Amino acid sequence: MNALKQYIDLYDESRDLIEEQSPALLNKMRRVAREHLEDARLPRKGSEDYEATDLEAVFAHDYGVNVNRLPFAADPAETFHCDVPNMSTCLYYTSNDAFHSSATAERNIGQVVVEPFSMAAVDYPELMTAYYGQLAHMSDPTVALNSLLVQDGLFIYVPDGVVAERPIQLVNIFNAALDMMVHRRLLIIVGKNAGIKLLMCDHTQSPDYHYLNNQVVEIVAMQGSTVDYYDMEESTPLTNRVSSIYVDQHEGSNVLINGITLINGFTRNNYHVEVNGEHAETQLLGMTIASGEQHVDSHTFISHNAPRCHSNEMFKYVLNDKAVGAFAGKILVKPDCPRVEAYQGNRNLCGAPTAKMYTKPQLEIYTDDVMCSHGSAVGQLDEEALFYMRTRGIGIDEARRLLMQAFVADVIDGVRLDALKDRLHYLVEKRFAGTLSNCASCMQACRPNNKK
C-alpha cells in the first residue's frame, strides 16, 4: 500500500484547478515535488529515524483536501479570542489553510510584512523566488507532498534593522465539518540585525473529525538577527500533525524555537537547523505533556557548518496512560568548525505502566576542538520529594502535579516573553489538572480572565 498515491492522484486529476489558484512560483515547485514523489514512500514504523512512528498509517486515512478553495463559513476572528492577555500581539488566523487577518493585526506592525503568498508573489517576487522551497528538503516525502498541494501560505518579512515591537501571533484552526488534510506553509525572512517574535497556536474546533496538518516552515535568519518561534499545539485527540521546520542561520544570528504539545492526537515535529555563520546561537526547546493515546515524536538535527557557534537543546516529556513519546536528536559538527559548543538534553517522565518512551540522542563530530554533550534520562518522580510533600499535608495527586509542573518549568522559562511565560505556566497547570479542554470551549479555557 502507498498512502501517498491517493494524494498524488488527486493532484494529477485537479492539477489545472490547483495551479489556477496559486502563484506561479508555487506551481513551479509543485512540478519538482511531483518528480520527487514518483517513487517515494512514507516511512513505516521501525525504519531509520521513525522508530516509534508510522507515517504511512497516519496518511492512509481518507482525508479531504480543499482543492477548490471553498471558503468556510465561520470567521475565526469573530469566534475565537485567542490573543494572549497582556501581550498585545498582532493576531492572524489560518482557518484550515486559508489565511485571515484580524482587527488587532493592523495595530502598529511597523515595517514588518505579513501577507499571504498570493500577495507576496506580487509585492516581493525576488525574496519569494530566492527563498521559497530552498531550505526544505524535497527528499522528505511529507515536504514534497506539502509542496505539491499547498495553495497558499504566509510570508513574513522583517527588513534589515527592523525589530518588530509586538509579537506576531498566528492561530491555526481546523473548523471543517469533514475529515480534512491541510498543507500549511510559512516562509519567514528576518533581515540583518532585525528581530521578531512569533507565536503559533494550533487549535481544532470540531472534536469529532479527523484532521491532518502537514506543514512546512522555512526560516531564514540573516546576520545578527534574532528570531523567537513559539509553537503551541492544543488541539484534539483526532488532530494529527506533521510539522517540518527548516532554519538557515547566518553569522551572529540568534534563533530560539520552543515547541509545546499539550493536547493532540499524533504529532511528528522535525526541526532541521543549518548553522552557517560564526557566532550564531541556537536554542531548541520542547515540552510535551501527553496522556490518553497521544503520540508525540520530535526529531531534531542541528548541523554546525561554521566555527564558534553555540547550540542548546532541551526536550522534556511527561507521559501518562498509553501515551507514546519519541525523541531523536542529532548534532553534527562538520570538519574545520572549532570552538563549537553544542548541548542536548532529553528528560522524560513515564507516569504509567503503559506509557512508552523512545529516545535516540546522537552526536556526530568531525572537529576536535569542540565541547559537545548529550544526556538522556527516562524515569519517574522522585519518591522522596513526594514523601516530603505528603508529610506536609499535600495530597498525592497535588504533590505529583506540583513536581511535574516543576519538571517542565525550565522549558517554559526558556520563553523570552514574560506574558507568554505566565500564560504557559497557567495552561500547563490546567493541563495537569485535567481541566484544559479542546478548542471549542477555549474561550473559557485559554484565558484566565475570559468571562465569556
Next chain:
Amino acid sequence: MKEIEKPEKGNQIIEEAAQAEYKYGFVTDIETEVIPKGLDEDVVRRISALKREPEWLLEFRLKAYRHWLTLKAPTWGHVHVPEIDYQDISYYAAPKQKTSEVKEIDPELKKTFDKLGIPLEEQMRLSGMAVDAVMDSVSVKTTYRERLAELGVIFCSISEAVKDYPDLVRKYLGKVVPYTDNFYAALNSAVFSDGSFVYIPKGVRCPMELSTYFRINAAQTGQFERTLIVADDDAYVSYLEGCTAPMRDENQLHAAIVEIIVEDRAEVKYSTVQNWYPGDKDGKGGIYNLVTKRGLCRGDHSKLSWTQVETGSAITWKYPSCVLKGDHSVGEFYSVALTNNWQEADTGTKMIHLGKNSTSTIVSKGISAGHSQNSYRGMVKIAPKATGCRNFTQCDSLLLSDTSGAHTFPVIEVGNDTSVVEHEATTSKINEDQIFYCNQRGISTEDAVGLIVNGYAKEVMAKLPMEFAVEAQKLLSVSLEGSVG
C-alpha cells in the same frame, strides 16, 4: 629551564606514533593446509568433513549457508566496509602438525605463541591462566585441561567439544545468536572453524582465568571462530580473549560469534583485548573485525560483564550485548576503543531488559586520533513487563586530532513506568589546561597525553583482570604515544 614545546611538536609526535611498528606483524613460516578459495555448499561440507563433524552440525551449517545466501551485508554502521568478495577468501586454514602421534605442538607454532607472550608450556607459566590458542582455523593447544577437568570444568576447542560433549554443544549452539541473526552471523554459522568451548558446572567457581588467543597467520584466509560459554547455576568464570594478525597489504576478514549463557546466580566476566593488525598509516591492509557477541542472562540473579579494549582492526563492527532475561540479572559493558590513522570503529552494546529488577551499566570511552572514525552505538530496551529496571550509560569521546571523528548513536526504549534509564555522553578534545599543568611540572606533552588518556580510560581498565590490564595499558600507551592534536 625547559622550553615550552611548540605546537609543531604535536604533529611530529603523531607522525612518529603513526609510524610506530605493529609489534605483532610477523608471519610464521609454517606449513598450512588451506582449502581452495571460494564458498559453496561443497566447501561447507568439506569443512565439516575435515573436522569429522556429526550430521546434525553439517545440517546446521547448511541451513545457515542457505540462509546467508538470502541476506545482504548490513550498511547501517558508521564504517565503510568495501564490497567483500566472499569467493576470494579461503574458509579453512590449518597449520599442519608434523608429527601427529606425539602430543607435542610444532616448534614453529610454539615460537609464534612465545613471541606473542602466550604461555603454552604449562611448566613455564607463572600467571595462572589456562590458555586455548587458536591459529587460523584450528585450536593449536589448550593448556591446563586436566586440572580443570578435575573440577568438572570443560575448557577445550569447540571442535573437540563437538566430539566429546555433543549433547552440551547441541543444546546451546546457536541458542543466543541464531544463524538468522545477521549477515555475518549466518556466514560464521556456515563456515565456523574453531574457537573455545567452556562449560562450568553447577556451583563451581573456576579457579583460574580462562584465555583464548586468536591468531590469523595464513594469507587470504578469513577467520571464523566460534566461542560458546555456559555457566551453570552458581558458577563463575573469567574469560579472556586476545587477538593479533600479521601485517599484510590486503584486508582480511574476521567474523566471529561469541555466545554466552548464564544460569541462576552464575557470573561470567568476558574480557577482550583486541589488537588485530589495524593497517598501515595510509590505511592499507588490516583486519575487518565484524563480530557478533551476545550473552543471555537466563537465570535469576545472573551476571554478565563485558570488558573490551579495542585498539586494532581496520574496521571494527561489534556490539557485545546482554539479554537480561532473569529477574535481578545484571549486565555490564566497559569499553575503551582507540582508533588511529584510518581505522574505523563502530562499537557499543545492547542491553535488553526482559527480567524484573534487572540492571545494566554501560561505560564507553572512545579515543580518536589521525583520520579515524570512532562511533558508539548502543541500545537500552526495557520491555513493558520488566519493571523496576535500572540502566546507567556513560559514553565519552576524546578527540586527539582535528581530522578524526567521534560519534554516538544510542537508542533508548522504555516500556514501563518503574524503570529508570540514564544516558550521558560528552565529546571534547584533550584538556589543554591539563597538558599545560603537566608541562609546567616538567612532563613532556607526549607523556602528559599518555597520562591523561590513561586516566580517562582508567574506569574501564580497572575492570580488566590484572594480566590483561598490564597488556592493555601498554597497548594504549603505544598507540597513543604523542597523539597530541
